[in-house]
Amino acid sequence: MTDQLTLFGAKGSGAVAVEAALTLIGAPYRLIEAYTWDHDDPASGDLVLAANPMRQVPALVLPGGEAITESAAILIWLAEAYPAARLAPLPGDPKRAQFLRWMSFVSSAIYSLYWVKDDPARLVPDPAGHAALTERTLERIAQCWGIMDSQVTPGSYILGDELSVLDLYVNVVSRFRPRRMRFYREAPKMAACVKRVDQDPRLAAFWKERMG
Known part of the structure; x- marks a missing residue:
């Protein structure tokens, strides 16, 4: 178990939006590159299976071991988990x-x-x-x-x-x-x-x- 977030992502993928949010938040995280579309290197894409049986990135693993998949869900969760970053209108906001x-x-x-x-x-x-x-x-x-x-x-x-x-x-x-x-x-x-x-x-x- 670790006290930091672990993100399964890949350069040029939709996971980069999650990386961008983490960059703005300033939260420490470990990035595991998993190129799920690279047919020449299937082992790279298989890395994400530990967190997401759909074999898709992004997948975010929380310090306690809980995994969150789906890019929109991860982004919404990050915005709510780190409200000081002001990256989303929170519940009760008209927007x-x-x-x-x-x-x-x-x-x-x-x-x-x-x-x-x-x-x-x-x-x-x-x-x-x-x-x-x-x-x-x-x-x-x-x-x-x-x-x-x-x-x-x-x-x-x-x-x-x-x-x-x-x-x-x-x-x-x-x-x-x-x-x-x-x-x-x-x-x-x-x-x-x-x-x-x-x-x-x-x-x-x-x-x-x-x-x-």
């Missing part, structure tokens, strides 16, 4: 409902689609259908960004004038295909927010190192 709404939306409507996009054979065995499935999936991701953008009223950040883990989550997921330029077109209101998070002096070097 709390929309915070929970959009954290869940990014997770369920957008991020979950990468399970299909990254390996179309998971749903379509015939390789002849893979290109079409990938294209339709990417279009759905872009459409969902547009739907979210039409429903939010950002300030400096998505929920207003305070950075939250929602901004970190969107910042990372919007880097995935169909990539940032498409995101900027579909979500012009949120575009300024993610650019601001890109340039946050507390995270600028971090983004370069962990997302490239």
